[in-house]
Amino acid sequence: xxxxxxxxxxxxxxxxxxxxxxxxxxxxxxxxxxxxxxxNEMVLTHSIVQSFYTSFGMSIYEQIAELLAAAAGFEAIRQxxxxxxxxxxxxxxxxxxxxxxxxxxxxxxxxxxxxxxxSIYPARNAEVQHxxxxxxxxxxxxxxxxxxxxxxxxPNLGELESFKRKLLLWVxxxxxxxxxxxxxxxxxxxxxxxxxxPYLENLRGGMGRVxxxxxxxxVQENFWNxxxxxxxxxxxxxxxxxxxxxxxxxxxxxxx
Numbered sequence: 001x002x003x004x005x006x007x008x009x010x011x012x013x014x015x016x017x018x019x020x021x022x023x024x025x026x027x028x029x030x031x032x033x034x035x036x037x038x039x040n041e042m043v044l045t046h047s048i049v050q051s052f053y054t055s056f057g058m059s060i061y062e063q064i065a066e067l068l069a070a071a072a073g074f075e076a077i078r079q080x081x082x083x084x085x086x087x088x089x090x091x092x093x094x095x096x097x098x099x100x101x102x103x104x105x106x107x108x109x110x111x112x113x114x115x116x117x118x119s120i121y122p123a124r125n126a127e128v129q130h131x132x133x134x135x136x137x138x139x140x141x142x143x144x145x146x147x148x149x150x151x152x153x154x155p156n157l158g159e160l161e162s163f164k165r166k167l168l169l170w171v172x173x174x175x176x177x178x179x180x181x182x183x184x185x186x187x188x189x190x191x192x193x194x195x196x197x198p199y200l201e202n203l204r205g206g207m208g209r210v211x212x213x214x215x216x217x218x219v220q221e222n223f224w225n226x227x228x229x230x231x232x233x234x235x236x237x238x239x240x241x242x243x244x245x246x247x248x249x250x251x252x253x254x255x256x
Contacts, residue, residue: 001228001236005071009064009237014244016060020052021251048252058150061190062135064237065150065227069138072229080137082147084173085123085130093119094172098165101210106164109215113183116171123176132170136188138227145174145183146226148218153193157207163187164210186216188223195220 034043062078069076086094097112123129138146147170149163170185192199199219200208211217218226221234228237 001068001230001233002071005067006236006240008067009240010244012060012063012067013241014248016056017052017244017248018251021048021248024048024051058135058152058190061150061188065136065148065188065223068224068228068233068237069136072227073141074227074229075137075139076227077137078135080134080147081131082134082137082170082173083123083129083131084176086169086172086176087121090116090119090121090172090176094165094168097168098161101164102161105209106212106216109167109212112168113171116168117175117179120172120175120179122179130173132166132173134170136227143182145181147174147183147185148188148223149186150188150190153189153191154203157205160203160207160210164216167216184215186218187211188218189220190223192220 031043031047066076066078094116097107097115101107134147135150136146136148138148140146149166151159151163155163167185167187171183174181174183174185189199194202198213200211200213200217202208224234224237225231227233
């Protein structure tokens with residue numbers, strides 16, 4: 001990660017957090033029972049952190065990922081419009097794949113992609129095409145395309161199942177326009193709340209099995225290192241956040 005992109009990410013994160021601190025009103029956080037158990041400072045710190053979680057949102061991760069991918073020499077577009085038109089036979093096959101994966105656990109995603117490739121008919125005229133919005137589109141110099149949805153770290157079962165269906169449909173949309181495209185469709189989880197344990201295996205009730213752990217999901221360093229084009233991207237990104245924390249400490253201290 002070069003110095004220029006580190007500075008851009010630093011300013012993005014620092015500005016977001018600084019604005020949140022300046023606009024924060026501690027008078028709206030009176031919690032008399034908890035302040036009898038914990039200190040005022042602990043209660044206020046927790047409240048601020050929870051507020052940051054909410055305001056930070058997936059959009060910040062999208063912006064950071066786009067900056068990293070562009071700096072790595074990749075084509076990168078946020079909120080990308082993916083168009084295509086899936087014929088009835090392939091649509092029915094995708095629904096069957098989805099039902100199978102929900103009940104039995106995910107099949108090999110690469111096999112699913114090839115089955116869709118071999119089945120799909122070319123898309124019809126543009127005016128009858130369907131479309132879906134992708135959080136982040138990346139195209140590497142070798143031509144491989146990535147269609148990525150950036151998601152919250154703890155989805156529920158219904159959300160995971162709908163993610164799987166969408167990832168299969170994205171394959172169909174793209175291959176209906178260019179059957180020879182080499183692509184990956186996946187969700188990205190910015191960090192692993194279960195670290196160092198595997199992400200999908202530790203989602204409650206085994207609900208993560210609907211996704212192919214190798215090809216449906218990018219978690220923590222696997223995501224950041226891919227978009228940044230380097231095995232050190234995730235560690236360097238943590239360093240940027242650490243610097244933000246040091247520089248914003250005095251602003252936080254002034255609240256107590």
